[in-house]
Amino acid sequence: MNRWKVVGLTAAISFLLIVSAGAQNFPTGPIAYMNPFNPGGEVDIAARAMQPYLEKAFAQPFVINYLPGAGGALCWSKLAAAKPDGYTIGGFSIPHIILQPIFMKDVAYKSDDFVIFSIVEYTPIGLAVKKDSPVNTFKEFVEYTKANPGKINCGGVGKFTGHHFATLQYMKLSGAKVNYVTFQGTSEVQTALLGGHIDAAFTNSTLLVTSRDQIKVLAVGSPQRMSQLKDIPTFEELGFKMYPRIARGAMGPKAIPKDIQKVIEKAFLDTTSQPDFKVKMEKAGFVPQVMGIAESHKFLEAEAVTIKQLAKDFDLK
Amino acid sequence: MDLWNHILLGVQVCLDPLNLLFCFIGVVMGTLVGVLPGLGPTAAIAILLPNTFHVSPVTAIIMLAGIYYGAMYGGSTTSILVNIPGEASSVITCLDGYQMARKGRAGAALGIAAFGSFIAGTIAVLGLMLVAPPLAKFALAFGPPEYFSLMLLGIAILIYLAAGSILKALIMAVFGLLIGTIGMDSISATQRLTCGLLELCDGVGLIPAIMGLFGVAEVIANVEQEIKREFVTTRVRNLLPTLQDWKDSIWPMIRGGFLGFFIGILPGPAPVISAFTSYAIEKKLSKHPEKFGTGMIEGVAGPEAANNAATGGAFIPLFTLGIPSNSVIAVLLGAFMIHGIQPGPMLIANHPDLFWGTIISMYIGNAMLLVLNLPLIGIWVQVLKVPYPILFPLILLFCLVGVFSLNYSKVEVSLMIGFGVFGYLARKFQFEMAPLVLALVIGPMMESKLRLSLVISHGSPLIFVEKPISALFLLISLALLISPMISKIGKRRQKLQKIVEGEEV
Amino acid sequence: MGKTQNLYDRIAAAFFFGVGAFFALYACTIEIGAWNEPGPGFLPFWGGIILVMMSLSLLAITWKRVGLASPSFFPESDSWKRVTATFVALIAYNLVFDVLGFTLATFLFIGFLVKFIFPQSWLRSFIVAASAALIAKLLFVNFLQTQLPKGFLGL
Numbered sequence: 001m002n003r004w005k006v007v008g009l010t011a012a013i014s015f016l017l018i019v020s021a022g023a024q025n026f027p028t029g030p031i032a033y034m035n036p037f038n039p040g041g042e043v044d045i046a047a048r049a050m051q052p053y054l055e056k057a058f059a060q061p062f063v064i065n066y067l068p069g070a071g072g073a074l075c076w077s078k079l080a081a082a083k084p085d086g087y088t089i090g091g092f093s094i095p096h097i098i099l100q101p102i103f104m105k106d107v108a109y110k111s112d113d114f115v116i117f118s119i120v121e122y123t124p125i126g127l128a129v130k131k132d133s134p135v136n137t138f139k140e141f142v143e144y145t146k147a148n149p150g151k152i153n154c155g156g157v158g159k160f161t162g163h164h165f166a167t168l169q170y171m172k173l174s175g176a177k178v179n180y181v182t183f184q185g186t187s188e189v190q191t192a193l194l195g196g197h198i199d200a201a202f203t204n205s206t207l208l209v210t211s212r213d214q215i216k217v218l219a220v221g222s223p224q225r226m227s228q229l230k231d232i233p234t235f236e237e238l239g240f241k242m243y244p245r246i247a248r249g250a251m252g253p254k255a256i257p258k259d260i261q262k263v264i265e266k267a268f269l270d271t272t273s274q275p276d277f278k279v280k281m282e283k284a285g286f287v288p289q290v291m292g293i294a295e296s297h298k299f300l301e302a303e304a305v306t307i308k309q310l311a312k313d314f315d316l317k
Numbered sequence: 318m319d320l321w322n323h324i325l326l327g328v329q330v331c332l333d334p335l336n337l338l339f340c341f342i343g344v345v346m347g348t349l350v351g352v353l354p355g356l357g358p359t360a361a362i363a364i365l366l367p368n369t370f371h372v373s374p375v376t377a378i379i380m381l382a383g384i385y386y387g388a389m390y391g392g393s394t395t396s397i398l399v400n401i402p403g404e405a406s407s408v409i410t411c412l413d414g415y416q417m418a419r420k421g422r423a424g425a426a427l428g429i430a431a432f433g434s435f436i437a438g439t440i441a442v443l444g445l446m447l448v449a450p451p452l453a454k455f456a457l458a459f460g461p462p463e464y465f466s467l468m469l470l471g472i473a474i475l476i477y478l479a480a481g482s483i484l485k486a487l488i489m490a491v492f493g494l495l496i497g498t499i500g501m502d503s504i505s506a507t508q509r510l511t512c513g514l515l516e517l518c519d520g521v522g523l524i525p526a527i528m529g530l531f532g533v534a535e536v537i538a539n540v541e542q543e544i545k546r547e548f549v550t551t552r553v554r555n556l557l558p559t560l561q562d563w564k565d566s567i568w569p570m571i572r573g574g575f576l577g578f579f580i581g582i583l584p585g586p587a588p589v590i591s592a593f594t595s596y597a598i599e600k601k602l603s604k605h606p607e608k609f610g611t612g613m614i615e616g617v618a619g620p621e622a623a624n625n626a627a628t629g630g631a632f633i634p635l636f637t638l639g640i641p642s643n644s645v646i647a648v649l650l651g652a653f654m655i656h657g658i659q660p661g662p663m664l665i666a667n668h669p670d671l672f673w674g675t676i677i678s679m680y681i682g683n684a685m686l687l688v689l690n691l692p693l694i695g696i697w698v699q700v701l702k703v704p705y706p707i708l709f710p711l712i713l714l715f716c717l718v719g720v721f722s723l724n725y726s727k728v729e730v731s732l733m734i735g736f737g738v739f740g741y742l743a744r745k746f747q748f749e750m751a752p753l754v755l756a757l758v759i760g761p762m763m764e765s766k767l768r769l770s771l772v773i774s775h776g777s778p779l780i781f782v783e784k785p786i787s788a789l790f791l792l793i794s795l796a797l798l799i800s801p802m803i804s805k806i807g808k809r810r811q812k813l814q815k816i817v818e819g820e821e822v
Numbered sequence: 823m824g825k826t827q828n829l830y831d832r833i834a835a836a837f838f839f840g841v842g843a844f845f846a847l848y849a850c851t852i853e854i855g856a857w858n859e860p861g862p863g864f865l866p867f868w869g870g871i872i873l874v875m876m877s878l879s880l881l882a883i884t885w886k887r888v889g890l891a892s893p894s895f896f897p898e899s900d901s902w903k904r905v906t907a908t909f910v911a912l913i914a915y916n917l918v919f920d921v922l923g924f925t926l927a928t929f930l931f932i933g934f935l936v937k938f939i940f941p942q943s944w945l946r947s948f949i950v951a952a953s954a955a956l957i958a959k960l961l962f963v964n965f966l967q968t969q970l971p972k973g974f975l976g977l
Contacts, residue, residue: 038648039362039647040648040649040651041647041651048655049655067725069519070501070518070519071501071518074518105508107515108515151775153773181773182504187584187647188584190640191459192460196457196460197460198773209659210660210661213661284657484883488873488876491842491869491872492838492841492873494865495866495873502862504862507852507853507862533912540904540939541904541905542901706940706942707950709939710932710939710950713912713931714931714932717916730916731916734909734912734913734916737909741905745830746833747831748834768860771859771860
């Protein structure tokens with residue numbers, strides 16, 4: 001063989017070996033996972049459920065740190081600026097990371113600052129009314145809200161969040177007007193709904209599952225019926241093409257080298273495809289997902305389009 | 318009787334050596350974390366959470382619950398010894414507890430706090446056993462209007478509590494309210510005075526404020542003095558409360574226990590509210606109300622009992638409805654879910670061993686706390702004997718680390734130092750700190766409940782009087798605010814009468 | 823010294839007047855809203871106004887009543903040195919402890935305060951500072967796993 005070809009081949013092979021060695025050596029130390037919300041929340045539960053599997057996959061400790069604040073914006077701003085070596089990753093919620101850069105001031109990140117390794121679960125947002133509500137089905141609810149524009153109190157967590165946008169979507173598709181009431185946390189919505197202080201709420205599936213007996217669940221925003229709520233129709237079935245949900249998973253700064261990204265992605269995919277992991281998540285009211293980098297980004301883009309359109313329709317600022 | 322069987326079941330679960338061990342670990346960790354200013358039970362629970370994966374859910378919950386009420390107790394220790402509240406609910410304990418320590422009665426104060434917490438904890442456990450489900454329904458009846466009126470009542474009590482000039486206390490309270498508005502408004506998502514700092518988005522932190530106003534300011538005020546004087550009488554007369562102390566404290570403890578338990582059922586900052594409501598009640602019932610603030614043991618017994626009982630009461634919404642009352646309980650809720658337990662009304666029926674085991678463990682945990690802490694009192698008092706020139710830098714260090722470790726934010730440390738400067742100056746100018754802190758706690762909640770209520774009622778303020786519970790609270794607030802004025806007018810009239818009748822000049 | 827409580831109260835009243843005015847003016851830039859539909863500016867605005875009014879009444883009271891004589895601002899002649907030094911130490915610590923690392927910064931902080939505020943011997947200061955820094959590190963970083971900065975020396 002030509003001498004240069006040998007050199008070229010050796011160089012190529014060595015280069016490949018070095019690069020893959022780089023990936024193979026990762027991780028050599030603990031991985032830090034930044035949780036943008038408080039302990040005990042949905043992101044935390046998912047992270048804790050994954051922890052044992054991830055530690056096996058990485059063969060390194062998987063440390064969960066908390067950095068709550070500003071509805072997650074604090075953590076995400078810090079994550080966008082973190083060292084892109086793969087040792088610092090974090091949790092996220094969609095649509096928060098789409099909405100915050102648009103609507104919040106002083107937010108130091110954009111949704112495309114990150115690479116999303118995996119969407120691990122989502123909680124569809126469903127509609128529930130209080131126990132002694134005069135309404136029993138979704139159709140009745142639509143009529144009720146149309147007949148009483150602006151009078152029906154519908155609760156949710158925060159402005160410019162998944163719940164808020166679910167309520168907006170409903171108003172767009174039904175033509176009815178409801179009064180959106182902002183609470184500071186899911187448990188506040190729960191207390192208000194259970195106590196009958198608000199008439200209805202668009203809220204997370206986890207709440208719908210756990211408080212099932214004390215409220216009337218009318219519809220849910222997943223593409224198919226949820227196994228935990230077999231008798232509850234989806235919005236799609238009822239003629240409303242809306243799939244409001246909050247999706248969560250793991251992401252990291254965009255500049256992490258591609259081969260390290262692959263390693264992390266694989267660890268998450270291995271974890272989320274474990275059958276007992278899926279069972280645990282379902283029991284708690286989540287819809288577990290197995291999505292890698294490409295799929296997750298497609299999901300993100302699709303949601304972004306819907307949300308931006310809604311924001312325009314309702315002229316939100 | 319069914320209840321008896323349940324108790325037996327609980328005892329059985331609890332006496333399992335593994336469960337006992339974890340209860341102990343929880344209680345110890347909790348006390349440690351409570352004593353260290355700044356670090357809270359949430360942090361401890363988060364740290365220990367991974368260790369609970371390998372044991373059964375019952376064991377895990379027993380340990381985590383132990384951390385919670387252990388921390389409540391630990392917080393009182395620093396309040397009494399160095400005037401630094403471990404968390405917001407211990408602020409009231411500082412008022413009389415620290416004064417007692419300055420008079421050499423730290424031991425008695427700590428002892429009564431320990432016993433009060435134990436007795437209150439027992440009352441709470443009994444309450445949990447007997448009346449959990451019906452009480453939960455009661456908690457649900459509290460919506461935004463009821464909360465607002467309750468907060469207003471809290472402000473009325475706060476005004477009533479003012480030891481010195483009422484005008485100055487009011488000024489501090491309004492100032493606290495204004496500081497409470499800093500941050501992102503949750504209802505409209507507007508940034509208020511956050512100056513581009515994301516850290517301020519959630520508002521001025523309570524812990525930096527407390528550490529600054531009470532901890533740093535106190536140290537600086539002491540540093541002013543010449544070292545020749547003893548700041549705290551180190552000749553401690555009695556390590557344990559005397560019989561007289563017991564006689565004075567027993568009824569405040571019982572009252573505080575019941576009060577705290579019922580208030581604790583309501584989601585929200587229950588331990589804080591119950592502590593200072595208890596203080597107000599004891600002051601009102603006492604024969605020497607003017608002595609409150611100088612070291613009255615009733616002022617320690619009642620609030621301490623109240624805030625411990627509130628901790629117990631806070632478990633009711635968790636077990637019966639699956640609703641967390643505060644962030645610590647929220648972590649416990651998360652722990653339930655991670656262990657695959659479904660929270661909600663069916664929890665007690667589906668997992669009786671969990672419920673009854675936890676309840677009995679609370680009783681045992683409270684007993685453990687007592688046994689653990691009483692001998693520690695002797696050690697704590699020794700800490701006070703460390704010469705102040707060496708002690709005070711350590712206190713400052715704890716404040717710094719404590720605040721930083723909350724959110725890893727230097728902004729919050731700066732806030733604490735700022736509050737320290739303010740607190741120091743406020744002392745000089747004779748302004749009280751407690752109204753500021755309490756307004757900072759209640760203010761944001763009050764504002765959000767007010768606006769929420771008006772959103773729900775579509776702008777009609779009548780909602781506050783239409784709802785019966787809310788109307789009741791408003792009435793009591795009004796009565797509370799008017800009564801001192803009436804008695805003042807009454808006294809003036811008497812004086813006037815006496816002048817007229819020639820008895821006085 | 824002849825200073826009375828009245829002087830202090832007047833200074834305090836002026837301060838709170840300023841605070842109240844500040845909040846009220848700031849609130850004008852964000853939506854105040856109406857009585858039955860308060861906006862984000864509602865509480866800051868009215869709270870500010872109330873604070874202004876209360877500080878004015880405080881001011882008024884100082885003219886009505888005879889002030890009690892009050893002690894001088896600093897009890898001892900050199901108090902101000904200790905107070906200022908302590909504050910400076912706190913601020914300095916906050917500024918540099920992530921650069922110097924927790925352990926080193928703590929050592930310096932404690933050492934400075936022990937040695938210079940109420941003077942102790944060099945040996946004593948050193949021992950106290952070193953043991954405090956060490957124990958603090960063990961307690962917070964190793965045992966409680968708090969994330970404290972390592973600084974350039976890796977301490």
